[in-house]
Amino acid sequence: MEVIIQENPNDGCLLGAKIIAKKIRDKPNAVLGLATGRTPEKLYRELARMHREEGLDFSQVTTFNLDEYVGLPPEHDQSYRYFMNEHLFRHINVDLANTHVPAGNLDDLHAECRDYEKRIKAVGGIDIQLLGLGRNGHIGFNEPTGSLRSRTWIKILSEQTLNDNAAVFGDPGSMPKHAVTMGIGTIMEARQIVLLAFGPAKVRAVMEMIEGPLAAVCPGSALQEHPRTTVVLDGNSSAGLQYLDHYRWIESHKLAWQRYD
Numbered sequence: 001m002e003v004i005i006q007e008n009p010n011d012g013c014l015l016g017a018k019i020i021a022k023k024i025r026d027k028p029n030a031v032l033g034l035a036t037g038r039t040p041e042k043l044y045r046e047l048a049r050m051h052r053e054e055g056l057d058f059s060q061v062t063t064f065n066l067d068e069y070v071g072l073p074p075e076h077d078q079s080y081r082y083f084m085n086e087h088l089f090r091h092i093n094v095d096l097a098n099t100h101v102p103a104g105n106l107d108d109l110h111a112e113c114r115d116y117e118k119r120i121k122a123v124g125g126i127d128i129q130l131l132g133l134g135r136n137g138h139i140g141f142n143e144p145t146g147s148l149r150s151r152t153w154i155k156i157l158s159e160q161t162l163n164d165n166a167a168v169f170g171d172p173g174s175m176p177k178h179a180v181t182m183g184i185g186t187i188m189e190a191r192q193i194v195l196l197a198f199g200p201a202k203v204r205a206v207m208e209m210i211e212g213p214l215a216a217v218c219p220g221s222a223l224q225e226h227p228r229t230t231v232v233l234d235g236n237s238s239a240g241l242q243y244l245d246h247y248r249w250i251e252s253h254k255l256a257w258q259r260y261d
């Protein structure tokens, strides 16, 4: 894992956007894996700005989102499809037909899971996957102790996740308790991964993900086995790391081609 510590979440999001933009410039028909949640909002704003002001071109890009709540139609204002349309897709020139979010409101969700895997495979896999990190270490909606080799599946959200997301849900009582999510095995096949985690609430998950043992109790720790993962943190989320000086040392000794800024 490459661990980069930025001053604040804003700088972290700018760096995340730079990494994704670089991928699109190098490979205009890149396949992006995308996340929702509070963490990447500024990153999406920055990608939209790059499109507007710098001509970053999404016309050949394909996207796959990590997850969707079970039972919510795409037009529901708390669905992840709605989130993506609002925060990114309507601000850039991506072809909406090339944007994929798992459907959470179909009768046969198992078929949807299998189909989602096929759709990812059909375009040659994900070039770069953006991730956030749950307070309990989840990635996508893969909650603690789920299989580290899982494929797209239907998961029951943990109590912790329900509590964390209820605040942004409007009516917490109506928040779905299940989600369709890429599995950890699916996520691990992305050729490159960028995970963002900011703020004091993520301290423990960040410690376990980076410096803890590889263990299903912290799904994010699976990324220790991924060949090309960059973790972008801020001062708060990185505060518990034992090897903080080491990460800063590495960062300050990178060669020009190893840097993103």
Ligand code: F6R
Pocket (backbone or CB within 6 Å): 034, 035, 036, 037, 038, 039, 040, 066, 067, 131, 132, 133, 134, 135, 138, 139, 140, 141
């Ligand atoms: C979102 C997702 C989740 C979030 C995580 C962090 O698509 O899959 O894993 O990334 O719950 O959420 P925030 O960013 O709201 O702290």
